[in-house]
Amino acid sequence: MTVEDLTTHETAADACPWCGKVQDRASNADGKAGAPEEGDVSVCIRCAGACVFDAKLKLRKATGGELAELRANPAFRKAQWAVRQLER
Ligand SMILES: [Zn+2]
Numbered sequence: 001m002t003v004e005d006l007t008t009h010e011t012a013a014d015a016c017p018w019c020g021k022v023q024d025r026a027s028n029a030d031g032k033a034g035a036p037e038e039g040d041v042s043v044c045i046r047c048a049g050a051c052v053f054d055a056k057l058k059l060r061k062a063t064g065g066e067l068a069e070l071r072a073n074p075a076f077r078k079a080q081w082a083v084r085q086l087e088r
Helices: 064-071 074-084
Strands: 007-015 022-028 041-043 050-053 059-061
Touching (some): 041 074, 050 064, 064 074
Antiparallel strands (some): 007 022, 041 050, 050 059
């Protein structure tokens, strides 16, 4: 995956529920082109925490069950790994 592969959408500013980093964009890492929808997963650009867009497109922490599913998802693991490689 490269930056050129990502489609980025502006979102309402919201803080990561794990670390508080305010985010106002989301990039698709799964090849889809659409804007975020309820239930979509987001990886925080600062802490790589797993977040989920709620019905109002606000970020919430992924639940324990969701985290277990995500850890088994190669696309999620790849996105989380990519964020962790970013220089701070
Ligand atoms: Zn975060």
